[in-house]
Structures are given as C-alpha cells and as structure tokens.
Amino acid sequence: MKDVTTGQVRTALTDTSGSYSLPALPVGNYD
Amino acid sequence: MTVSAPGFVTQVWAGITVVVEASASLILSCAPGNSEAVVRATVPVAPSNQSRGNLNNSVMQNTPLNGRDWAQLATLQAGVTGVQTGSATGGGNTDRGFGAPISISGARPDQTAISWTDSAINDYSNGARAACLGQFRIDAVEQVSVLGRQLSCGYGRTSGGVINAITRSGTKQFHGDIYEFFRNSALDARNFLTEESSFQTQSVWRLSWCPLQTDRMFIFGDYEGLRQSLGVTTVETVPSLQPRDSIQAERGPGPATLCSIPQTSHSFHRTVAQQLRFPVRSGFSRQSGSHNAYRSICFALRPCILPAAERPLLGNGDTGIFSFAGQQITNENYFTVRVDRKISDKDALTATYMRDNSKNCLARRLSTSCFQYHFRGAKVVTLQRATRLQWPS
Numbered sequence: 001m002k003d004v005t006t007g008q009v010r011t012a013l014t015d016t017s018g019s020y021s022l023p024a025l026p027v028g029n030y031d
Numbered sequence: 032m033t034v035s036a037p038g039f040v041t042q043v044w045a046g047i048t049v050v051v052e053a054s055a056s057l058i059l060s061c062a063p064g065n066s067e068a069v070v071r072a073t074v075p076v077a078p079s080n081q082s083r084g085n086l087n088n089s090v091m092q093n094t095p096l097n098g099r100d101w102a103q104l105a106t107l108q109a110g111v112t113g114v115q116t117g118s119a120t121g122g123g124n125t126d127r128g129f130g131a132p133i134s135i136s137g138a139r140p141d142q143t144a145i146s147w148t149d150s151a152i153n154d155y156s157n158g159a160r161a162a163c164l165g166q167f168r169i170d171a172v173e174q175v176s177v178l179g180r181q182l183s184c185g186y187g188r189t190s191g192g193v194i195n196a197i198t199r200s201g202t203k204q205f206h207g208d209i210y211e212f213f214r215n216s217a218l219d220a221r222n223f224l225t226e227e228s229s230f231q232t233q234s235v236w237r238l239s240w241c242p243l244q245t246d247r248m249f250i251f252g253d254y255e256g257l258r259q260s261l262g263v264t265t266v267e268t269v270p271s272l273q274p275r276d277s278i279q280a281e282r283g284p285g286p287a288t289l290c291s292i293p294q295t296s297h298s299f300h301r302t303v304a305q306q307l308r309f310p311v312r313s314g315f316s317r318q319s320g321s322h323n324a325y326r327s328i329c330f331a332l333r334p335c336i337l338p339a340a341e342r343p344l345l346g347n348g349d350t351g352i353f354s355f356a357g358q359q360i361t362n363e364n365y366f367t368v369r370v371d372r373k374i375s376d377k378d379a380l381t382a383t384y385m386r387d388n389s390k391n392c393l394a395r396r397l398s399t400s401c402f403q404y405h406f407r408g409a410k411v412v413t414l415q416r417a418t419r420l421q422w423p424s
Contacts, residue, residue, distance in 0.1 A: 001032040001047070006249055007203040008373060026371070026379070027174050027197050030032060030047040 004029045032057070040064040046073040051176035051195050091169050101169045102131045102145070102159075105194045108177045110136045130159035136179050138191025146195045148369075148383050151188060171253040171367055173199040198369045198383050201249030216262075247373040257363040263393060265357035268350050271340045363389035 001010045005028055014020045035041040039061040049055065057074065096103050106113050114132045132140030141157045153159070178186070178193040186193050340351025367385040374380055 005202045006200065006371070007246075011376065024377075024379070025049045026200065026381070027049055027051055028200075030049060031043075031045045 001025075001030050004031055034059055034061065035066060036061060037066055038063060039066060041066055041069045043069055043071045044074055045071065048074075051174060051197060091172060091175065096169060100131060101172045101175060101196055102133060102194065104169070104175045105133055105177050110179060111177055111192075114140050130154070132159040133194060135177065135192030135194075142189060142191030144186065144189035144191075144193045146193065147385065148198050149195065153188070157188060171199055171251075171255075173197045198367060198385075199251050199253075200369055200371050200381075201251040203249075249371045251369045252366065253368075254364075254366040256365075257361060257389075259359075259361040261359045261361070262356040263359045264354060265393070266352055266354045267338075268345065269338055269340050269353045271344050271348055271351045274349050357394050359391065359393045361389070361391045363387070365389070 001012075001022055002008070003010075003026070010022055010025065012020045012022050032044045032047055033041065034044070040063075042059060042061065044057065044059075047055070047057070062070075090107075091101070091104055094104060094107070103113065105111050112134045114134050130145075133143050133145075134140050135143050140159060141153075143159075144151060144157075145153055145159065174197045176193075176195045176197075178195070182189070182193060338353045338355070340353055342351065344351040365385075365387040367383065369381070369383040372380040372382075
C-alpha cells in the first residue's frame with residue numbers, strides 16, 4: 001500500500017484464513 | 032494497493048482514502064491465473080452517514096471559504112449548523128474570541144468539542160475556538176472530520192459532537208508557497224448601520240514548506256500573520272444636554288468654559304482649580320490634592336469628554352445613545368510545525384507543535400477593550416508496532 005503524498009509503502013501478509021490488516025495508517029490517500 | 036499471490040492475478044486498487052477515526056474494510060477476491068497479469072480498479076467512495084463524515088484535502092482546497100476558515104467546512108455535513116448570535120458562546124465579541132460556534136445535531140455550540148490533531152482547542156467555557164484569526168487556515172489542514180452521536184470512548188468533554196482537524200504532513204517533494212489576502216474599504220461593502228466602511232487593511236501572509244530530508248522524515252511548516260484595522264459600529268450611553276446644563280448651573284460657566292480652553296494648557300488647569308476652589312499652582316496632578324478633589328475635577332471635565340446624545344433619549348431623558356465607528360485593531364501571529372518520522376516498516380513517530388499569539392483591541396470614545404489569546408500546543412504520537420489483538424476463542 002503506497003502513500004500518494006509521501007511515497008511510503010506499507011506491506012502486509014495474509015494469514016492462513018486470508019485475512020490481512022494494515023493498522024495505524026496515517027490519514028491520507030493511498031494507491 | 033497492490034495484491035499479489037503466486038498463481039493468482041495481481042490486483043492494483045487506487046483511490047483508497049484513510050480518514051480520521053474510521054476503520055476501512057476492503058474485501059478482495061483473487062482470481063486464479065497468471066500472476067504477471069494485472070487488474071486495476073478504483074475503490075468506490077462510501078456515502079457519509081448523517082452528522083458524521085470526512086472532508087478530504089481535495090474538497091477543502093476547492094471549496095470557497097470566507098477568510099479561508101477551515102471550520103466552515105464542517106457545516107457541509109448534514110446536521111451541522113453554524114451559529115452566529117454574538118452571545119458569550121456565540122462568538123463575535125472581544126470577551127471570548129472570534130471562532131465560529133458550530134452546532135451538531137441540534138446540540139448547543141458549547142457542547143461541541145473542537146480538536147486539532149486530537150488536541151482540544153475549545154476556549155475556557157468549552158465554546159468555539161477563541162483566537163482572533165480563528166487559528167490555522169485551510170492550507171495547513173489535511174483533513175476535517177465531523178463525528179456526531181455515538182462517539183468512541185477516546186473522546187471526552189463533549190455531549191454534542193466532535194470536529195477534528197488533522198495537520199498536513201510533508202511530502203516527498205519540496206514545496207513552498209506564499210500569498211497575501213488583502214481587503215480594504217474599497218473592496219468591502221459597508222455595514223447597514225454605518226455611513227461608510229472604515230475597513231482599512233486586512234493582510235494575511237502565509238509561508239509553508241514541505242521538504243523531504245530523507246526517505247523517512249517529512250516536515251511541514253506553516254506561518255500566518257494577520258494585520259487588520261476594522262471599523263465597528265459601537266453604541267455608548269451618554270448624559271443628555273439636561274444634566275449637562277445642571278452641572279453648568281451649579282458651577283457657573285464651568286463646563287462650557289472648560290471645553291473652550293485647550294485641555295493641555297496651563298489656563299485650563301488654573302480654571303479648573305479656581306472653580307473647585309483648589310490652590311493654583313504651576314499645574315496640578317492627581318498627587319496635588321485629595322482623592323475627592325481629583326474626582327471632582329474629573330466630574331467637571333466629563334462634559335468636555337462625553338459626546339452629545341442622539342435623540343430620542345432614554346428613560347427620563349437624562350441619558351441617550353451615541354453611536355460611532357470604533358476602530359478594531361487585530362494582530363495575530365500563528366505557526367505550526369509537523370514532523371513525521373518513519374522508524375521502521377511498522378513503527379512511526381509524529382510530532383506537532385502549534386503556537387498562536389493574537390491581540391484584538393476595540394477603541395471606543397471612553398475606553399478601549401482588548402482581547403488577547405495565546406495558545407501553545409504540542410503533541411507527540413508514537414505509532415507502536417502493529418499487532419492485532421484477538422479475544423481468546
């Protein structure tokens with residue numbers, strides 16, 4: 001997940017059930 | 032957001048907006064196929080609930096606002112109303128400030144909590160923001176959120192709703208801009224009750240910069256200054272001619288004579304002293320006589336200072352109204368700085384600081400009332416390592 005403004009990238013892996021989460025994301029727009 | 036897995040088609044989702052106090056959920060279904068194939072999609076915008084919503088940066092930058100006050104954006108949400116009554120909790124006076132009071136879902140304005148990056152900026156009575164300028168302009172705000180009823184337990188000091196503004200953060204590219212907002216009497220319509228507008232100048236300067244120091248640190252700064260001289264219609268209650276004549280009859284030609292003599296001259300002081308049977312010296316001050324004598328002198332001088340009352344008179348005719356255009360002088364200096372530091376892939380540190388010094392003075396014929404506002408706020412938020420808490424099954 002890439003922050004449009006800062007260009008920072010956050011990655012996450014799904015667990016065995018296919019769930020994923022990206023907690024504590026700063027406010028903003030993402031691609 | 033890019034979603035990929037071996038043996039499945041890669042998906043690229045755009046238009047994901049993370050808003051304040053919201054938990055976004057995006058359910059994806061990956062189709063089997065070549066992982067090098069890419070499917071692009073855009074996340075649809077979810078409709079906002081009543082009295083609850085968020086305004087992103089695009090809406091804020093493209094919405095015309097009077098004075099570029101960010102708080103007006105909250106009224107775009109359903110159930111949110113601006114209240115301008117001029118009362119103690121209604122804003123618009125020098126007793127408490129000039130922030131716009133806002134009602135959410137019919138609650139009183141002082142039941143609304145207004146926060147800046149999760150720091151309360153309500154005034155001492157939990158009313159609207161108290162600054163002269165209204166604190167930071169829209170250019171320093173990344174997002175405005177309005178939370179109506181059913182607030183989370185993280186909010187307090189409110190029984191109506193919450194208006195939250197998030198400071199902008201730095202970007203990956205350097206950017207700075209400066210502007211001046213200018214308005215005077217030639218560009219401003221006069222008040223209905225005044226003969227002409229005495230709006231002399233209103234200037235706002237702003238300088239912001241968003242440099243990228245490294246790939247992990249971002250800085251945003253914003254300074255705004257206000258210099259304003261505004262004519263305000265003011266009403267004073269003054270004695271009518273009848274009590275003035277009574278004073279003159281008691282003291283002979285006193286007040287009328289006094290008013291015709293320049294008040295800074297020695298003859299003026301001597302005339303006053305003679306009428307009050309006070310020893311004549313080279314001049315006198317408050318220390319040259321008793322306090323009662325000084326009060327008598329001030330009483331004798333009042334007809335020279337007080338303006339004439341306008342008709343019709345009030346009550347039994349002893350007093351009347353005198354209206355004039357007082358000059359309201361406002362100076363304000365405000366700045367804020369925000370630093371975002373990415374510590375690791377899952378940890379980040381955010382620090383913000385804001386300082387606002389402002390002073391507003393309204394010059395009347397008989398007195399001058401001033402309102403001063405000083406605000407300093409600092410906030411450091413540490414985003415801990417992301418872990419998901421689960422209840423034991």
